[in-house]
Amino acid sequence: MALEKPYKDIPGTTIFDSEQSRKGYHLNQFCMSLMKAENRERFKADERAYLDEWPMTEDQKLAVMSRDLNRCMELGGNIYFLAKIGATDGLSFQQMAGSMTGMTEEEYREMMLKGGRSPEGNRYLHEQSK
């Protein structure tokens, strides 16, 4: 019997469960390696060469190089691990979170100042297809 995953009907959200974690193991461990300054330097000097040292899929490597965090998550990345790429690039957590929403940095910051994204219309996938 398949395990129940009731969170699959929440829009714009990827839950990092065991299935995602299996898919993203090497991607996330690569991110973790960026906690060491010398690894950050080697990555910045030649991203492709550094990524090729990891048994990641080609799609995962391309998603990292294009800094497409939504795609990284789809391929098993977790935001706290992916944040190490943002730290390497000198980005704040707000800049990273904002980059996934299709809004500009300024628009996202404004939205947060005004109380954030409302849950209204954002609870279920079927609310969004209307």
Next chain:
Amino acid sequence: MAKINASVYTSHVPAIGAALDLGKSEEPYWKKVFDGYEFSKQWIKESKPDVIFLVYNDHANNFSLELIPTFALGTGESFEPSDEGWGKRPVPTVQGHPDLAAHIAHSVIQDDFDLTLCNKMEVDHGLTVPLSLMFGQPEEWPCKIIPLHVNVVQYPVPSGKRCYELGKAIRRAVESYGEDLNVQIWGTGGMSHQLQGPRAGLINAEWDNKFLDRLINDPEDLSKVSHVEYVREAGSEGIELVMWLIARGAMDEGKTPKVTHRFFHVPASNTAVGHLILENQED
């Protein structure tokens, strides 16, 4: 006998730590956050805990995907702050209480909670930001701290119910420790926030405030809230709030605690900030 006299609940947003470390706490944006803790800083000076049992979660700093413990108790002598990628926070090393921690491990594991014990681990903003909010910027933290890391990063994470029951087991453990110690338990993380995906930035102030009400008045019922409700209503990272139930479970059972302080503010970076101080009432 050791006794848990009070519990403190607070968000642990990393940007709050950064604002303090970079001297921005007087800027209007941040002052609104720090003002909510002015009372608390005075209160804790007077309540003088000997030990804080601090419930938090690591955010892929000490624990990578090599090892994913559900509940990890810090039994070591001391714990260094992590470099999370932006450089180490300029905060003191955390001094543990290995003897009380070992006693708690012994009691809680025999009480059927299978803790992972960590004699060596680093602690990240999840633990150090609450300390900064409550104590400011001292040379040394003024008391001993026992860290308890909870996995809220990779699902399945522990249920609210499991967390609440663990809190009760921690209270029993502390109360069976021979030495007279004034112990506090802190629950950290939350409140509503989502850091990922097109739904990032979700905040639900109404749900958060109901959570605070229920945490104070009916934690047993609150502990039945499902994971999916946390995620749907309070955002994917709002799940951190299950950790508040550990602290609440460790308060005197069947009695409504005194609400010493309550604060709520939106936003700090991507997050709704919530903060409570609850004290056990004398009979």
